[in-house]
Amino acid sequence: MTDSPQSLPTPEAGGFWRQLRAALGGAEFDYTRGSLSRAVWLLAVPMVLEMVMESTFAIVDVYFVAQLGEDAVAAVGLTEAMLTLVYALGIGLAVAATALVARRIGEKNPQGAVRAATSALALGVVIGVAIGVPAAFLPQELLELMDASPRVIEAGSGYTRWILGCNVVVMLLHLGNGVLRGAGDAALAMKTLALANGVNIVLDPLLIFGWGPIPALGLEGAAIATVIGRSVGVGFQIWALRGGVGRLALRGPAFRVEPPIVRELLRLSAGTVGQFLIATSSWVLLMRIVAPFGEAALAGYTIAIRIVVFAFMPAWGLSNAAATLVGQNLGAGQPDRAERSVWLTGLYTMGFLALVTIVFLALAPQLVGIFTEDEAVARVGVEALRTLSYGYVFYAWGMATVQGFNGAGDTRTPTWIHFVAFWLVEIPLAWVLAKHLEWGPSGVFWSVCLSESLLAVIAVVMFRRGSWKRTQVAADVAH
Numbered sequence: 001m002t003d004s005p006q007s008l009p010t011p012e013a014g015g016f017w018r019q020l021r022a023a024l025g026g027a028e029f030d031y032t033r034g035s036l037s038r039a040v041w042l043l044a045v046p047m048v049l050e051m052v053m054e055s056t057f058a059i060v061d062v063y064f065v066a067q068l069g070e071d072a073v074a075a076v077g078l079t080e081a082m083l084t085l086v087y088a089l090g091i092g093l094a095v096a097a098t099a100l101v102a103r104r105i106g107e108k109n110p111q112g113a114v115r116a117a118t119s120a121l122a123l124g125v126v127i128g129v130a131i132g133v134p135a136a137f138l139p140q141e142l143l144e145l146m147d148a149s150p151r152v153i154e155a156g157s158g159y160t161r162w163i164l165g166c167n168v169v170v171m172l173l174h175l176g177n178g179v180l181r182g183a184g185d186a187a188l189a190m191k192t193l194a195l196a197n198g199v200n201i202v203l204d205p206l207l208i209f210g211w212g213p214i215p216a217l218g219l220e221g222a223a224i225a226t227v228i229g230r231s232v233g234v235g236f237q238i239w240a241l242r243g244g245v246g247r248l249a250l251r252g253p254a255f256r257v258e259p260p261i262v263r264e265l266l267r268l269s270a271g272t273v274g275q276f277l278i279a280t281s282s283w284v285l286l287m288r289i290v291a292p293f294g295e296a297a298l299a300g301y302t303i304a305i306r307i308v309v310f311a312f313m314p315a316w317g318l319s320n321a322a323a324t325l326v327g328q329n330l331g332a333g334q335p336d337r338a339e340r341s342v343w344l345t346g347l348y349t350m351g352f353l354a355l356v357t358i359v360f361l362a363l364a365p366q367l368v369g370i371f372t373e374d375e376a377v378a379r380v381g382v383e384a385l386r387t388l389s390y391g392y393v394f395y396a397w398g399m400a401t402v403q404g405f406n407g408a409g410d411t412r413t414p415t416w417i418h419f420v421a422f423w424l425v426e427i428p429l430a431w432v433l434a435k436h437l438e439w440g441p442s443g444v445f446w447s448v449c450l451s452e453s454l455l456a457v458i459a460v461v462m463f464r465r466g467s468w469k470r471t472q473v474a475a476d477v478a479h
Contacts, residue, residue, distance in 0.1 A: 010034025011042050020045060031184060031325055032106055032332035040321050040344050046186035048317035049194070052310075060197075061222050062306045064204050066371045068155075070299040072219045073377075075156020077302030078146040079163050081287040083170070084280035089127055090171040092273030093120060094178025095406045096265050098320075099327045101182030101248075102407065106331020110247065114254040117179040117241065119261040121250075124175040128168025136165030146284075147291040155219055162223035169230040176237035181324055185246035192240075196233025200225050271411025275402075275418040282422040286444050289434050297441045300380025303371045307381075308388060311356045312395075318349045319399035323407030330408055335469040338408070342463065346400030353392040360389040380441055387445035391453040398456030401463040410468040417458050426451035 011019065011034040019029070019042060031039045065072050097120035104113035135142065139160035143153045173196065177189035206214050207221030217224065241250045290301050325341035360367070368381035402414045426447050433443025 011036075011038040016041075029184065031328050032334060032337070036325075036337060036340055037344055039325060040318075040341060040348065043184070043186050043324055044318045044321035044345070044348070046190040047181065047320045048314040049190045052313055052317075059306055059310045060201050060204055061226060062303060062371060064208050065219060065222050066299075066303070068208070068219055070295045070372075070374060070377055071149075071151045071155040073299040073302050073372075074152045074295045075143070075148070075159055075219065076222075077298055077305070078143060078148055078152065078287060078291070079156060079160045080302070081146065081284045082142060082160075083163055083167065084283050085277065086128075086131060086164070086167045086170055087174070088276035088280040089131075089273055090124065090174035091178075092276045093124060093127075093171070093265065093269045094174040095323065095403075096120070096269035096411070097175055097178040098182035098323055099268060099407055099409045100261075100265065101179055102184075102324050102327030103331040103409070105183055105247065106328035111254040113183060114248055114250055114252075115256070115258050115261055116265070117183075117248055118250055118255050119257050120175050120179060120265055121172065122257045123262055123265060124171040125168060128171035132165045132167050135167070136161055139164070147288055149295065152295065158220035159223040162220065162227055166227045166231075169227060169234050172234045172237070173230050176234065176241065179241065179248065180237070180246060181320055182327065183247040184324065184328070185248070186321075186324075188237075188240050188246050192233045192237050195236050196229045198229075199232045200229030203228055268409055268411055271413075271415045274415040275411065278415065278418040278422050282426055285427050286430055286448070289430055290441050290444055293441055296374065296376035297380050299372070299374075300368075300377040301384055301441060301444075303368055303377065304381040304384035304388070306371075307367055307385060311360070312353075315349050315353055315356075315396060315399055318345055318352065319403040321345055322400050323403040326404050326407030327409070330469070338404075339466070339469070342400050342404035345403075346397045349400055350393050350396035353396045357389045357392045360385045383442060384445050387442070388449055391449040391456075394453040394456040396456075398452065398459045401456075401459040404463055405459075405468050408468040413462055413468065414459065417455055417462065420458065421451045421455035425454060 011029050011031065016038060019038070029039070029042060031043065062073065062076060065076050097116065100116040100120075101113045104110070104116060139157040140153055142164070143156060143160055148156070173192070177192060180186065180189040180192070203225035204222060205211075207217050207225045208219070209221075210216030240246060241248060243249070244251070287298070287301070290297050322342045322345040325345075326338040329335070329338040329341065364382040364385040365378070367385065368378050372378050372381070402417070405411065405414045429450065430444045430447035433439045433447060434441065435443075437443065439446070
Protein backbone atom coordinates (compact mmCIF):
# COMPACT_ATOMS: atom_id res chain seq x y z
CA MET A 1 0.00 0.00 0.00
CA THR A 2 1.07 3.60 -0.58
CA ASP A 3 1.20 6.43 1.90
CA SER A 4 -1.81 7.17 4.04
CA PRO A 5 -4.21 9.81 2.69
CA GLN A 6 -3.15 12.27 5.40
CA SER A 7 0.41 12.30 4.02
CA LEU A 8 -0.55 12.75 0.37
CA PRO A 9 0.29 16.06 -1.35
CA THR A 10 -2.55 18.46 -2.12
CA PRO A 11 -3.30 19.60 -5.69
CA GLU A 12 -1.70 23.01 -5.02
CA ALA A 13 1.60 21.73 -3.60
CA GLY A 14 3.89 22.40 -6.58
CA GLY A 15 3.74 23.47 -10.22
CA PHE A 16 0.69 22.40 -12.22
CA TRP A 17 2.54 20.79 -15.12
CA ARG A 18 4.83 18.90 -12.80
CA GLN A 19 1.85 17.64 -10.84
CA LEU A 20 0.00 16.74 -14.04
CA ARG A 21 2.96 14.68 -15.25
CA ALA A 22 3.02 13.02 -11.84
CA ALA A 23 -0.73 12.30 -12.03
CA LEU A 24 -0.35 10.75 -15.47
CA GLY A 25 2.45 8.62 -14.03
CA GLY A 26 0.18 7.35 -11.26
CA ALA A 27 1.05 9.70 -8.38
CA GLU A 28 -1.63 10.13 -5.70
CA PHE A 29 -3.08 13.34 -4.28
CA ASP A 30 -5.48 14.29 -1.52
CA TYR A 31 -8.41 15.75 -3.48
CA THR A 32 -10.26 16.83 -0.33
CA ARG A 33 -7.80 19.69 0.23
CA GLY A 34 -6.01 22.31 -1.85
CA SER A 35 -6.97 23.96 -5.13
CA LEU A 36 -10.30 22.61 -6.39
CA SER A 37 -9.74 23.76 -9.97
CA ARG A 38 -6.42 21.97 -10.06
CA ALA A 39 -7.97 18.90 -8.46
CA VAL A 40 -10.53 18.76 -11.29
CA TRP A 41 -7.81 18.77 -13.93
CA LEU A 42 -5.45 16.39 -12.15
CA LEU A 43 -8.29 13.88 -11.99
CA ALA A 44 -9.88 14.76 -15.32
CA VAL A 45 -6.88 14.62 -17.67
CA PRO A 46 -6.10 10.94 -16.97
CA MET A 47 -9.85 10.20 -17.11
CA VAL A 48 -10.17 12.06 -20.41
CA LEU A 49 -7.31 10.04 -21.87
CA GLU A 50 -8.94 6.90 -20.46
CA MET A 51 -12.20 7.72 -22.19
CA VAL A 52 -10.38 8.48 -25.45
CA MET A 53 -8.89 5.01 -25.24
CA GLU A 54 -12.34 3.55 -24.60
CA SER A 55 -13.87 5.32 -27.59
CA THR A 56 -11.01 4.28 -29.84
CA PHE A 57 -12.31 0.70 -29.58
CA ALA A 58 -15.44 1.81 -31.38
CA ILE A 59 -13.80 4.05 -33.93
CA VAL A 60 -11.10 1.52 -34.91
CA ASP A 61 -13.65 -1.28 -35.32
CA VAL A 62 -15.98 0.73 -37.52
CA TYR A 63 -13.05 1.98 -39.64
CA PHE A 64 -11.94 -1.52 -40.56
CA VAL A 65 -15.42 -3.05 -40.60
CA ALA A 66 -16.65 -0.36 -43.03
CA GLN A 67 -14.35 -1.91 -45.62
CA LEU A 68 -16.46 -5.09 -45.43
CA GLY A 69 -19.64 -3.30 -46.60
CA GLU A 70 -22.81 -1.75 -45.20
CA ASP A 71 -24.23 -5.12 -44.04
CA ALA A 72 -21.23 -5.58 -41.75
CA VAL A 73 -21.52 -2.03 -40.39
CA ALA A 74 -25.25 -2.51 -39.81
CA ALA A 75 -24.56 -5.75 -37.92
CA VAL A 76 -22.04 -3.96 -35.70
CA GLY A 77 -24.55 -1.19 -35.04
CA LEU A 78 -27.30 -3.59 -34.00
CA THR A 79 -24.94 -5.66 -31.84
CA GLU A 80 -23.57 -2.56 -30.15
CA ALA A 81 -27.13 -1.41 -29.49
CA MET A 82 -27.75 -4.66 -27.62
CA LEU A 83 -24.37 -4.46 -25.89
CA THR A 84 -25.36 -1.09 -24.47
CA LEU A 85 -27.66 -3.00 -22.13
CA VAL A 86 -24.54 -4.73 -20.78
CA TYR A 87 -22.83 -1.34 -20.61
CA ALA A 88 -25.76 -0.13 -18.53
CA LEU A 89 -25.15 -2.86 -15.98
CA GLY A 90 -21.37 -2.49 -16.05
CA ILE A 91 -21.34 1.30 -15.87
CA GLY A 92 -24.12 1.33 -13.29
CA LEU A 93 -22.23 -1.03 -11.01
CA ALA A 94 -19.01 0.87 -11.71
CA VAL A 95 -20.60 4.17 -10.63
CA ALA A 96 -21.78 2.53 -7.41
CA ALA A 97 -18.31 1.09 -6.85
CA THR A 98 -16.74 4.50 -7.51
CA ALA A 99 -19.08 6.17 -5.03
CA LEU A 100 -18.48 3.55 -2.32
CA VAL A 101 -14.70 3.40 -2.78
CA ALA A 102 -14.42 7.20 -2.98
CA ARG A 103 -16.49 7.61 0.20
CA ARG A 104 -14.27 5.13 2.06
CA ILE A 105 -11.13 6.86 0.78
CA GLY A 106 -12.53 10.22 1.90
CA GLU A 107 -13.15 8.71 5.34
CA LYS A 108 -9.49 7.54 5.44
CA ASN A 109 -10.64 3.91 5.48
CA PRO A 110 -8.59 2.05 2.82
CA GLN A 111 -9.55 -1.41 4.12
CA GLY A 112 -13.22 -0.54 3.66
CA ALA A 113 -12.38 0.52 0.10
CA VAL A 114 -10.73 -2.86 -0.50
CA ARG A 115 -13.81 -4.70 0.73
CA ALA A 116 -16.03 -2.58 -1.53
CA ALA A 117 -13.80 -3.16 -4.56
CA THR A 118 -13.57 -6.92 -4.02
CA SER A 119 -17.31 -7.30 -3.67
CA ALA A 120 -17.95 -5.18 -6.78
CA LEU A 121 -15.62 -7.23 -8.99
CA ALA A 122 -17.09 -10.53 -7.80
CA LEU A 123 -20.60 -9.26 -8.52
CA GLY A 124 -19.51 -8.26 -12.04
CA VAL A 125 -18.23 -11.76 -12.79
CA VAL A 126 -21.50 -13.37 -11.74
CA ILE A 127 -23.65 -11.00 -13.79
CA GLY A 128 -21.39 -11.17 -16.86
CA VAL A 129 -21.42 -14.96 -16.98
CA ALA A 130 -25.18 -15.10 -16.44
CA ILE A 131 -25.74 -12.86 -19.48
CA GLY A 132 -22.99 -14.27 -21.67
CA VAL A 133 -23.87 -17.96 -21.66
CA PRO A 134 -27.35 -17.66 -23.23
CA ALA A 135 -26.22 -14.85 -25.56
CA ALA A 136 -23.48 -17.06 -27.00
CA PHE A 137 -26.08 -19.61 -28.15
CA LEU A 138 -28.70 -17.16 -29.53
CA PRO A 139 -26.95 -14.61 -31.78
CA GLN A 140 -29.26 -15.06 -34.77
CA GLU A 141 -32.38 -14.84 -32.64
CA LEU A 142 -31.09 -11.65 -31.02
CA LEU A 143 -30.43 -10.02 -34.39
CA GLU A 144 -33.89 -11.05 -35.56
CA LEU A 145 -35.37 -9.26 -32.53
CA MET A 146 -33.63 -6.12 -33.79
CA ASP A 147 -35.40 -6.49 -37.14
CA ALA A 148 -32.15 -7.22 -38.99
CA SER A 149 -32.40 -8.34 -42.60
CA PRO A 150 -31.31 -11.90 -43.55
CA ARG A 151 -28.12 -10.49 -45.08
CA VAL A 152 -27.22 -8.65 -41.89
CA ILE A 153 -27.94 -11.74 -39.77
CA GLU A 154 -25.72 -13.86 -42.00
CA ALA A 155 -22.91 -11.32 -41.87
CA GLY A 156 -23.13 -10.54 -38.18
CA SER A 157 -24.13 -13.62 -36.16
CA GLY A 158 -20.51 -14.58 -35.45
CA TYR A 159 -19.69 -11.04 -34.36
CA THR A 160 -22.73 -10.95 -32.09
CA ARG A 161 -21.85 -14.32 -30.54
CA TRP A 162 -18.34 -13.21 -29.57
CA ILE A 163 -19.20 -9.71 -28.37
CA LEU A 164 -22.25 -10.60 -26.26
CA GLY A 165 -21.04 -14.04 -25.21
CA CYS A 166 -17.82 -12.61 -23.77
CA ASN A 167 -19.44 -9.57 -22.17
CA VAL A 168 -17.91 -10.45 -18.79
CA VAL A 169 -14.70 -8.70 -19.88
CA VAL A 170 -16.74 -5.57 -20.60
CA MET A 171 -18.24 -5.76 -17.11
CA LEU A 172 -14.86 -6.18 -15.45
CA LEU A 173 -13.23 -3.46 -17.51
CA HIS A 174 -15.86 -0.95 -16.38
CA LEU A 175 -15.88 -2.15 -12.77
CA GLY A 176 -12.09 -2.28 -12.41
CA ASN A 177 -11.74 1.24 -13.75
CA GLY A 178 -14.61 2.43 -11.57
CA VAL A 179 -12.73 1.12 -8.53
CA LEU A 180 -9.50 2.79 -9.66
CA ARG A 181 -11.25 6.12 -10.28
CA GLY A 182 -12.94 6.01 -6.88
CA ALA A 183 -9.57 5.50 -5.24
CA GLY A 184 -8.14 8.44 -7.17
CA ASP A 185 -5.96 6.20 -9.36
CA ALA A 186 -7.22 7.66 -12.64
CA ALA A 187 -3.83 7.15 -14.29
CA LEU A 188 -4.04 3.39 -13.82
CA ALA A 189 -7.51 3.35 -15.35
CA MET A 190 -6.12 5.28 -18.31
CA LYS A 191 -3.23 2.83 -18.73
CA THR A 192 -5.66 -0.08 -18.61
CA LEU A 193 -7.57 1.16 -21.63
CA ALA A 194 -4.43 2.29 -23.44
CA LEU A 195 -3.12 -1.27 -23.23
CA ALA A 196 -6.44 -2.86 -24.19
CA ASN A 197 -6.88 -0.48 -27.09
CA GLY A 198 -3.33 -0.97 -28.34
CA VAL A 199 -3.87 -4.72 -28.55
CA ASN A 200 -7.18 -4.19 -30.35
CA ILE A 201 -5.64 -1.83 -32.92
CA VAL A 202 -2.92 -4.34 -33.76
CA LEU A 203 -5.21 -7.38 -33.93
CA ASP A 204 -8.13 -5.77 -35.81
CA PRO A 205 -6.59 -5.67 -39.31
CA LEU A 206 -4.71 -8.93 -38.76
CA LEU A 207 -7.80 -10.92 -37.85
CA ILE A 208 -10.25 -9.17 -40.19
CA PHE A 209 -8.16 -9.29 -43.36
CA GLY A 210 -5.57 -11.94 -42.50
CA TRP A 211 -1.80 -11.79 -42.80
CA GLY A 212 0.63 -14.57 -43.59
CA PRO A 213 -0.46 -17.70 -41.73
CA ILE A 214 -3.29 -15.81 -39.99
CA PRO A 215 -6.56 -16.47 -41.87
CA ALA A 216 -8.96 -13.66 -42.80
CA LEU A 217 -11.87 -13.96 -40.36
CA GLY A 218 -13.86 -10.96 -41.60
CA LEU A 219 -16.35 -9.41 -39.22
CA GLU A 220 -15.89 -12.19 -36.69
CA GLY A 221 -12.21 -11.29 -36.54
CA ALA A 222 -13.12 -7.78 -35.39
CA ALA A 223 -15.05 -9.26 -32.48
CA ILE A 224 -12.22 -11.61 -31.50
CA ALA A 225 -9.71 -8.74 -31.59
CA THR A 226 -11.94 -6.63 -29.34
CA VAL A 227 -12.46 -9.46 -26.85
CA ILE A 228 -8.73 -10.20 -26.67
CA GLY A 229 -7.88 -6.51 -26.23
CA ARG A 230 -10.38 -6.07 -23.42
CA SER A 231 -9.20 -9.28 -21.76
CA VAL A 232 -5.62 -8.00 -21.73
CA GLY A 233 -6.88 -4.78 -20.11
CA VAL A 234 -8.70 -6.75 -17.42
CA GLY A 235 -5.54 -8.76 -16.79
CA PHE A 236 -3.61 -5.52 -16.23
CA GLN A 237 -6.29 -4.28 -13.81
CA ILE A 238 -6.06 -7.47 -11.78
CA TRP A 239 -2.27 -7.23 -11.68
CA ALA A 240 -2.40 -3.59 -10.56
CA LEU A 241 -5.11 -4.08 -7.95
CA ARG A 242 -3.69 -7.29 -6.51
CA GLY A 243 -0.18 -5.89 -6.46
CA GLY A 244 -1.11 -2.61 -4.77
CA VAL A 245 0.39 -0.53 -7.58
CA GLY A 246 -2.02 2.30 -6.73
CA ARG A 247 -3.82 3.30 -3.56
CA LEU A 248 -5.60 -0.04 -3.15
CA ALA A 249 -4.12 -3.50 -2.69
CA LEU A 250 -6.76 -6.21 -3.02
CA ARG A 251 -5.16 -8.73 -0.70
CA GLY A 252 -5.02 -9.59 2.97
CA PRO A 253 -7.98 -9.98 5.37
CA ALA A 254 -10.07 -7.33 3.58
CA PHE A 255 -9.84 -9.17 0.24
CA ARG A 256 -13.10 -11.07 0.42
CA VAL A 257 -16.69 -10.76 -0.67
CA GLU A 258 -18.93 -9.28 2.03
CA PRO A 259 -22.70 -9.88 1.58
CA PRO A 260 -23.65 -6.60 3.33
CA ILE A 261 -21.40 -4.69 0.94
CA VAL A 262 -22.84 -6.56 -2.04
CA ARG A 263 -26.30 -5.53 -0.89
CA GLU A 264 -25.14 -1.92 -0.54
CA LEU A 265 -23.63 -2.04 -4.03
CA LEU A 266 -26.87 -3.41 -5.41
CA ARG A 267 -28.83 -0.72 -3.59
CA LEU A 268 -26.60 2.06 -4.88
CA SER A 269 -26.35 0.62 -8.38
CA ALA A 270 -30.09 -0.03 -8.70
CA GLY A 271 -30.69 3.61 -9.47
CA THR A 272 -27.56 3.95 -11.60
CA VAL A 273 -28.24 0.77 -13.55
CA GLY A 274 -31.80 1.98 -13.93
CA GLN A 275 -30.74 5.30 -15.41
CA PHE A 276 -28.32 3.63 -17.83
CA LEU A 277 -30.81 0.93 -18.75
CA ILE A 278 -33.34 3.64 -19.51
CA ALA A 279 -30.81 5.50 -21.66
CA THR A 280 -29.40 2.45 -23.45
CA SER A 281 -32.72 0.71 -23.98
CA SER A 282 -33.90 3.93 -25.61
CA TRP A 283 -30.95 3.63 -27.99
CA VAL A 284 -31.95 0.05 -28.78
CA LEU A 285 -35.46 1.25 -29.60
CA LEU A 286 -34.08 4.10 -31.70
CA MET A 287 -32.04 1.61 -33.73
CA ARG A 288 -35.20 -0.47 -34.07
CA ILE A 289 -37.02 2.60 -35.45
CA VAL A 290 -34.18 3.31 -37.90
CA ALA A 291 -33.82 -0.33 -39.09
CA PRO A 292 -36.87 -0.41 -41.45
CA PHE A 293 -35.42 2.51 -43.41
CA GLY A 294 -32.72 0.20 -44.80
CA GLU A 295 -29.09 -0.85 -44.40
CA ALA A 296 -27.79 2.54 -45.63
CA ALA A 297 -29.71 4.38 -42.88
CA LEU A 298 -28.50 1.93 -40.24
CA ALA A 299 -24.90 2.11 -41.44
CA GLY A 300 -24.92 5.92 -41.61
CA TYR A 301 -26.42 6.21 -38.14
CA THR A 302 -23.92 3.68 -36.77
CA ILE A 303 -20.96 5.61 -38.22
CA ALA A 304 -22.30 8.89 -36.84
CA ILE A 305 -22.84 7.43 -33.37
CA ARG A 306 -19.32 6.01 -33.33
CA ILE A 307 -17.91 9.44 -34.18
CA VAL A 308 -20.10 11.05 -31.51
CA VAL A 309 -18.97 8.51 -28.92
CA PHE A 310 -15.34 9.19 -29.81
CA ALA A 311 -15.84 12.94 -29.44
CA PHE A 312 -17.89 12.61 -26.25
CA MET A 313 -15.57 10.36 -24.28
CA PRO A 314 -13.31 13.25 -23.14
CA ALA A 315 -16.45 14.95 -21.85
CA TRP A 316 -17.36 11.80 -19.95
CA GLY A 317 -13.84 11.79 -18.53
CA LEU A 318 -14.36 15.31 -17.21
CA SER A 319 -17.72 14.43 -15.67
CA ASN A 320 -16.23 11.31 -14.05
CA ALA A 321 -13.86 13.61 -12.19
CA ALA A 322 -16.92 15.28 -10.66
CA ALA A 323 -18.17 11.93 -9.35
CA THR A 324 -14.87 11.17 -7.61
CA LEU A 325 -14.57 14.66 -6.14
CA VAL A 326 -18.15 14.66 -4.86
CA GLY A 327 -17.74 11.23 -3.23
CA GLN A 328 -14.40 12.00 -1.57
CA ASN A 329 -15.39 15.47 -0.36
CA LEU A 330 -18.72 14.31 1.06
CA GLY A 331 -16.80 11.56 2.85
CA ALA A 332 -14.52 14.27 4.25
CA GLY A 333 -17.52 16.33 5.41
CA GLN A 334 -17.14 19.10 2.81
CA PRO A 335 -20.43 19.32 0.84
CA ASP A 336 -19.81 22.88 -0.42
CA ARG A 337 -16.49 21.86 -1.95
CA ALA A 338 -18.26 18.88 -3.52
CA GLU A 339 -20.84 21.19 -5.12
CA ARG A 340 -18.23 23.59 -6.45
CA SER A 341 -16.43 20.71 -8.13
CA VAL A 342 -19.55 19.92 -10.18
CA TRP A 343 -20.02 23.50 -11.38
CA LEU A 344 -16.36 23.77 -12.34
CA THR A 345 -16.51 20.46 -14.18
CA GLY A 346 -19.67 21.48 -16.02
CA LEU A 347 -18.06 24.73 -17.16
CA TYR A 348 -14.98 22.97 -18.50
CA THR A 349 -17.10 20.30 -20.20
CA MET A 350 -19.29 22.93 -21.86
CA GLY A 351 -16.24 24.64 -23.31
CA PHE A 352 -14.98 21.39 -24.77
CA LEU A 353 -18.31 20.39 -26.30
CA ALA A 354 -18.75 23.85 -27.80
CA LEU A 355 -15.57 23.18 -29.79
CA VAL A 356 -16.91 19.76 -30.79
CA THR A 357 -20.10 21.42 -32.06
CA ILE A 358 -18.10 23.77 -34.29
CA VAL A 359 -16.04 20.88 -35.69
CA PHE A 360 -19.09 18.72 -36.42
CA LEU A 361 -21.01 21.51 -38.11
CA ALA A 362 -18.04 22.48 -40.29
CA LEU A 363 -16.42 19.12 -41.02
CA ALA A 364 -19.20 16.50 -40.86
CA PRO A 365 -18.77 15.38 -44.53
CA GLN A 366 -15.03 14.95 -44.09
CA LEU A 367 -15.42 13.02 -40.82
CA VAL A 368 -18.02 10.63 -42.23
CA GLY A 369 -15.99 10.31 -45.44
CA ILE A 370 -13.18 8.66 -43.49
CA PHE A 371 -15.42 5.63 -42.96
CA THR A 372 -17.50 5.32 -46.12
CA GLU A 373 -17.61 6.33 -49.79
CA ASP A 374 -21.24 5.27 -50.18
CA GLU A 375 -23.25 8.42 -50.88
CA ALA A 376 -26.46 7.16 -49.25
CA VAL A 377 -24.65 6.08 -46.08
CA ALA A 378 -22.64 9.31 -45.93
CA ARG A 379 -25.73 11.48 -46.36
CA VAL A 380 -27.39 9.93 -43.29
CA GLY A 381 -24.19 10.11 -41.25
CA VAL A 382 -23.60 13.79 -42.01
CA GLU A 383 -27.17 14.75 -41.14
CA ALA A 384 -27.00 12.81 -37.89
CA LEU A 385 -23.72 14.43 -36.80
CA ARG A 386 -24.96 17.94 -37.47
CA THR A 387 -28.41 17.50 -35.93
CA LEU A 388 -27.11 15.89 -32.75
CA SER A 389 -24.49 18.61 -32.28
CA TYR A 390 -27.05 21.38 -31.78
CA GLY A 391 -27.59 20.33 -28.17
CA TYR A 392 -24.02 19.64 -27.08
CA VAL A 393 -23.55 22.71 -24.85
CA PHE A 394 -26.64 21.59 -22.92
CA TYR A 395 -25.42 18.00 -22.69
CA ALA A 396 -22.30 19.19 -20.82
CA TRP A 397 -24.31 20.33 -17.81
CA GLY A 398 -26.40 17.18 -17.86
CA MET A 399 -23.25 15.05 -17.71
CA ALA A 400 -21.66 16.98 -14.85
CA THR A 401 -24.74 17.19 -12.63
CA VAL A 402 -25.80 13.57 -13.19
CA GLN A 403 -22.32 12.41 -12.22
CA GLY A 404 -22.51 14.69 -9.20
CA PHE A 405 -25.67 12.90 -8.08
CA ASN A 406 -24.06 9.52 -8.69
CA GLY A 407 -20.86 10.41 -6.87
CA ALA A 408 -22.95 11.40 -3.85
CA GLY A 409 -24.73 8.05 -3.92
CA ASP A 410 -28.04 9.67 -4.94
CA THR A 411 -28.77 7.44 -7.93
CA ARG A 412 -32.57 7.69 -7.68
CA THR A 413 -32.86 11.31 -8.85
CA PRO A 414 -30.97 10.88 -12.15
CA THR A 415 -32.93 7.68 -12.79
CA TRP A 416 -36.20 9.62 -12.77
CA ILE A 417 -34.62 12.35 -14.89
CA HIS A 418 -33.56 9.74 -17.47
CA PHE A 419 -37.01 8.17 -17.40
CA VAL A 420 -38.71 11.46 -18.21
CA ALA A 421 -36.22 12.56 -20.87
CA PHE A 422 -35.81 9.27 -22.71
CA TRP A 423 -38.92 7.14 -22.24
CA LEU A 424 -41.55 9.87 -21.92
CA VAL A 425 -40.03 12.25 -24.48
CA GLU A 426 -37.33 10.77 -26.73
CA ILE A 427 -38.91 7.47 -27.83
CA PRO A 428 -42.46 8.77 -28.43
CA LEU A 429 -41.09 11.85 -30.19
CA ALA A 430 -38.81 9.74 -32.42
CA TRP A 431 -41.73 7.48 -33.36
CA VAL A 432 -44.02 10.40 -34.19
CA LEU A 433 -41.42 12.32 -36.18
CA ALA A 434 -39.97 9.34 -38.04
CA LYS A 435 -43.14 7.36 -38.72
CA HIS A 436 -46.22 9.53 -38.50
CA LEU A 437 -44.76 12.80 -39.78
CA GLU A 438 -42.58 10.81 -42.21
CA TRP A 439 -39.33 12.54 -41.36
CA GLY A 440 -37.56 9.18 -41.54
CA PRO A 441 -34.22 8.88 -39.71
CA SER A 442 -34.16 12.68 -39.35
CA GLY A 443 -36.95 12.40 -36.81
CA VAL A 444 -34.80 10.12 -34.67
CA PHE A 445 -31.87 12.55 -34.76
CA TRP A 446 -34.02 15.49 -33.68
CA SER A 447 -35.64 13.49 -30.89
CA VAL A 448 -32.19 12.73 -29.44
CA CYS A 449 -31.11 16.38 -29.63
CA LEU A 450 -34.23 17.69 -27.92
CA SER A 451 -34.49 15.02 -25.21
CA GLU A 452 -30.81 15.29 -24.20
CA SER A 453 -31.19 19.06 -23.91
CA LEU A 454 -34.30 18.61 -21.75
CA LEU A 455 -32.40 16.17 -19.52
CA ALA A 456 -29.69 18.77 -18.90
CA VAL A 457 -32.18 21.48 -17.90
CA ILE A 458 -34.00 19.19 -15.46
CA ALA A 459 -30.73 17.86 -13.97
CA VAL A 460 -29.34 21.33 -13.28
CA VAL A 461 -32.56 22.45 -11.62
CA MET A 462 -32.67 19.35 -9.41
CA PHE A 463 -28.97 19.56 -8.52
CA ARG A 464 -29.30 23.16 -7.37
CA ARG A 465 -31.83 22.06 -4.75
CA GLY A 466 -28.98 20.36 -2.87
CA SER A 467 -30.83 17.34 -1.48
CA TRP A 468 -27.97 15.11 -2.73
CA LYS A 469 -25.73 16.60 0.00
CA ARG A 470 -27.75 14.69 2.57
CA THR A 471 -27.51 11.31 0.81
CA GLN A 472 -26.25 8.61 3.11
CA VAL A 473 -23.93 5.80 2.04
CA ALA A 474 -23.97 2.89 4.44
CA ALA A 475 -21.00 2.71 6.77
CA ASP A 476 -18.39 0.06 6.13
CA VAL A 477 -18.92 -3.36 7.65
CA ALA A 478 -17.13 -3.55 10.99
CA HIS A 479 -14.57 -6.28 11.50
